[in-house]
Amino acid sequence: MYDVIVVGARISGSATAMLLARAGYRVLLLDRAKFPGGKGAATNLVHPPGILRLKRWGLLDEVAATGCPPIHSYGLQSGPVQLMAKLPAVEGVAEAYSPERRKLDEILLEAAVKAGAELRERVALRELLTDAQGTVIGVRAETEDRTPVVEHARLVVGADGSNSTVARLVGAEKYDSHPVLNKSHWSYWADLPHDGKVRTYRHRHQHAFTWPTHDGLTIVGLALPVGDFKASADQERDATVISAFEEVDPEFAARLRETRRTDTWMTGAVPNFLRQCHGPGWALTGDAGYTRDPITAAGITDSLRGAELLVEAVAPALAGDRDLAPALADYARCRDALVSGHFQYTRDHATIADYNREELEFIRAMARSPHHGSGMVGMFATIVPPAEFYSPANIHALFDHIPPGSEPGWKIRMVRWLVRGAPRHLPPATRLADRLIAANLGSMGTFLLGSPVARAA
Ligand SMILES: Cc1cc2nc3c(=O)[nH]c(=O)nc-3n(C[C@H](O)[C@H](O)[C@H](O)COP(=O)(O)OP(=O)(O)OC[C@H]3O[C@@H](n4cnc5c(N)ncnc54)[C@H](O)[C@@H]3O)c2cc1C
Incomplete structure (x- = not known):
């Protein structure tokens, strides 16, 4: 009998197994693949929140030693408009890295095994075992030569990617689902x-x-x-x-x-969705629970954060200090709160729509303002929540970086009057200004207007 069986031993599975094993739990980690695996579908970038986790877990030096240089700045260029800004720091970490994916997988897997997780490769999950109440209590799996493997645990975690077998077997519903963009x-x-x-x-x-x-x-x-x-x-x-x-x-x-x-x-190319990520005796983490377009290169970072979130939620339950069901419900709430804003931002970015003249003017202003430039790239890098970046105060402050005169075009000049107050001492009309600005920001406008979507982020 294990405390936890983790299905899938790549980024999210290995990180989850490592954290649980380090906390003293008995963990079985199984994967149908043999490691070291292939290079996988990834462009390797890990944003500062992911790097912070690797540092916290004592693995960053090993990752950096694989020969990937630190990355300090991100940029966005559209036509003549260029923004290049330093990444904001998250708990002192302001670097991204793009390590070879196979090596990152290996480092996490080795850390899980070193912490005491039991790894079984070339073992594919086939069925989940349930008790009379329908609570998941274990797995029925198969080795490559079809030898059955039956194991029991208090919790089964699906870290088995976007086509998750665990999700299919428990019937986990997708929500906020959007096609490949x-x-x-x-x-x-x-x-x-x-x-x-x-x-x-x-x-x-x-x-x-x-x-x-x-x-x-x-x-x-x-x-x-x-x-x-x-x-x-x-x-x-x-x-x-x-x-x-x-x-x-x-x-x-x-x-x-x-x-x-x-x-x-x-x-x-991948579709975009969130999945119900818990139920009696089971949880999903990594791409199994949340898959998003790779345009913001956030899947590895989200997987590392997700593993931490899940383990922090379930550890007290595994220790007998609280029930598992409410712990898993907390995990789901925190996961959605953490990712939903960036998920909306990613989908918006993933349409690859051209910027209109006003958006370009905003990006030009961000390039002049280190605070906004850094906020913009921090949003891409999952550091700055879109609801914070597109808050009225932050967007109004951007007008200080749009030069006076006719250069920005009449629409921007008019909105600046509404934000700052027009000549002849007309008072500001910020609510109207926000509506006009939001109309030029596509779905990001909802954050500025403080819609329910924005508040959920
Ligand atoms: C084109 C592209 C580019 C990307 N670029 C980036 C990037 O630059 N930066 C970034 O952060 N993210 C990127 N991503 C996303 C990133 O690759 C994923 O978010 C990440 O791999 C998710 O890790 P995971 O551990 O959750 O799942 P996976 O990496 O999918 O691992 C799932 C594991 O589960 C195992 N498994 C599956 N089914 C079973 C079963 N039935 N039994 C046993 N084992 C099973 C598999 O063998 C596999 O090892 C990109 C994705 C794509 C498609």
Whole structure:
């Protein structure tokens, strides 16, 4: 009898098993794969909140030692408008890293095993065992040669990815579910200079991105709305990606032409959903409970935070200090509160809609204001909640960084009058200003207007 059986031994499963084993619980960690596994569908970026967890767990030095440089700044460019800002610190950590995915998986898995979790590879979950009340009490699994494995536990955790078997077996419902919004292709490039920056570009419904990763390599990729994406051979993709960079950063495109791609092109696309993440005797964590578009590169960070959240919630119940059911309900509430704002932001970003003139003016102002620039990239990096960034006070302060005169266009000038008060001593009309600003912010406008969605974040 185990305290917890964790199904899935990659980011979220290994982190969960490690934390539970370190807290002294008896943990079985099983995965149908054999490790070290493949490189997986990921562009590897881990934002500061994820790095903070790795540091807290004593694993950051090991991750950094795999040969991935720290990243201090993120940028966004659209046409002539360029924003590059330092990441805000979260509990003293203001760096991101993009470690080789296989190595990150290995470090977490080794930490779980070292902490005492029992690992069984090449074992696939087939059924869940339940008692007469329907509470999950264990698993029925199978080895590769079809040998049955039956084990019991007080809690079964599904950390088995977006197509979670645990979720299917318990009938966990999806909610806030949205289809695939874009598809991306990316690869690794050698001999590009490293300057510790994530660069993203939005132009003509294309989202190009690049950042330093492991072993002196650079990730280079392009995301396109689903309808614009065409499957193509590697050489053709080189041409598509380089010509997308040509339009937004000709200097970088020239460097791509002079240097070399070291891997094949990889393609990825995922739908967006939250899943009911607990029930009697079971819980879901990582992508099994929450899958989002990769455009904000937040899945690993969310998985590390989710593992911590789950273990903090269930540990007192496993210790006998409270019942498991309310502990799991707390976990679900905290998970939704933590992710729902960024989930909405990610979906908004994932449509790859071009910015209108007013949005570009706002981004230009953010580039002039270190506070707002850092807030904007902090929002991308899951540090600053969208409800905070798009609060009326923060957005009104942005008008201090829009120069007076006719340059910003009449709409922005009019809204500035409404925010600050017009000439001839007319008083400010901030509520009207907020409505006009929100109309230009797409779904992010709901945060400014303080809609129920915004408050839930
Ligand atoms: C194109 C793309 C790019 C991305 N880029 C980034 C990025 O730059 N940064 C970032 O943070 N995130 C990124 N992500 C998201 C990130 O990869 C995921 O959020 C993360 O892998 C989730 O980890 P997980 O441990 O929850 O699930 P997974 O990594 O999916 O692991 C699930 C594990 O469960 C096992 N399993 C499944 N079913 C069973 C079963 N029945 N029995 C036993 N074992 C089972 C699997 O073998 C697997 O090992 C990207 C995703 C995509 C698609």
